[in-house]
Amino acid sequence: MSVAPIPVAVSAPPAVALAGVGKTFGAGPAGTRAVTDVDLTVAAGEFVSLIGPSGCGKSTLLRIVANLIDPTEGTVLVNGKPARQARLDQDYGIAFQQAGLLEWRTVRANVELPLALHGDGRAARRARAEELLELVGLSDFAGHRPSELSGGMQQRVAIARALARRPALLLMDEPFGALDEMTRERMQSELIGICAETQAAVVFVTHSIPEAVYLSQRVVVMSPRPGRITEIVDVPLGTRDEEVREAGRFYAAITDVREALRGRPVPSAEASR
């Protein structure tokens, strides 16, 4: 069984469009400037990573896109709608560093949660959950409790849950941050496959340079105090497979991002994208 891909029209609005976005926590001179002057467009179906040191505002930016917090200034469009409307329409799926599964629900019921909140019928929920659990390779664990699963498996359930409503956009806040390196690499490959199948756009927050490079078409490099975008690095790696991880161009891309993080003199053509 395969998940039917969402047809993406040529004229589809960008998954995310940020213009002049800034966020200050607190008011007056005591306020903290968390994010400033962010302009960023993520095309439909595109995979974009946000990377930068702690305090660079990458999680804040993701939470602004998710409409969990409101920006102090600027406009946020998700699928061409204001962020709040997109959230109310359940236009995006989300996964955090902690899987955040509900312990009293089975794995299947956890995946069904967004569908239940949307008011879908029992049979439809069941069918969709089976489909998603097969996609993430957990069909045999549908009736298990989350606590009976390993960390990697729990995170897979969280990803399946994020995909439940066939969103055109996935928001992921360090979803593999708590996993060991081997599980992490396997999950990255799986995520690539899932994205190819669902054609969802992804905004992916991470600390890891290889992870950002391996997954993304573009890596957004941010720096702190105040959090802002310093450079957007293209990653022209083509089809991702295990061989890419060993390839010279992979390491070249990693070096590219690393230098951008250290703050090299920015070539203007690169930054103006």
Added chain:
Amino acid sequence: MSDRVLGSRAGRAAMVVLALVLLAALWEAYKLVIPEDGVSVGGSLVLPRSDDASMPHLSEIFGVFGRSEVSGSADSSTVLSSVLSALWYSLRLAAAGFVVGVLVGFALALAMQRARIVERALLPYVVLSQTVPLIALAPLVYGWSGNLTLFGMDWQPWMSVSAISAYLAFFPVAVGALRGLGSPPPVQTELLDCYAASWWQTLVRLRLPASVPYLVPALRLAAAAAVIGAIVAEISTGLQGGLGRLIISYAQQATGDPAKVYAPIAGAAVMGLLAVGTVSGLGLALRRYDPPEARA
């Protein structure tokens, strides 16, 4: 796993019985060892008297249950039947108080959870309410009967007892439910926000199930408090028919029949066990909401 649960539960029951036997043995041993007039040092009593008026033999205490209420009369009702009917009466008053207390406590917790400002305004009074001595409150509440009409119904004396019982029961529920409803971590509440879940959906799908491990112990405390509240209120309002009144009237006969006082006290203990046991049964039914580390 179930074997271990059964084993530990049987083990716990055995410990309870053992404790009872030990207590009984201590009681009789005290009577055996300590002289009837107790032990006095320099004119002041340091160990209480052990004569039959102060500490009747256990056999006598249990024997009381079989005796008829008024010795020598044709009335066949025994002390046991009096205690049982009083127990049933008090239990119903306590149950009414428990239900009202749980509803009020839960409603308060919901209001406090929903709005921080309500919590700031209300919580100090919730805590303060428990520092008012029950005995001071009882005559006030008792005065409502005959003066108060509720939904077209005159306030009955038994309602005063249930009201006092509810007053004690609501507190643990309010505090426990407040903690439980606030227990889901941010990752879970934010997840529901992301899926545009309403306040009601968040309550039913997240906050309520997450609050079960806090609610069950709170309900157990509330059940015990409701029982104590009912009996103390019966005593201080002088309401007829329940265990509270029976304790008073048997205590007045104590000079002639010292063992009799213990009968309604035993009844009160049984009533407390019944109440707490029922709630614990409810807790067993809700085991799937226990945190995973506690379920094993």
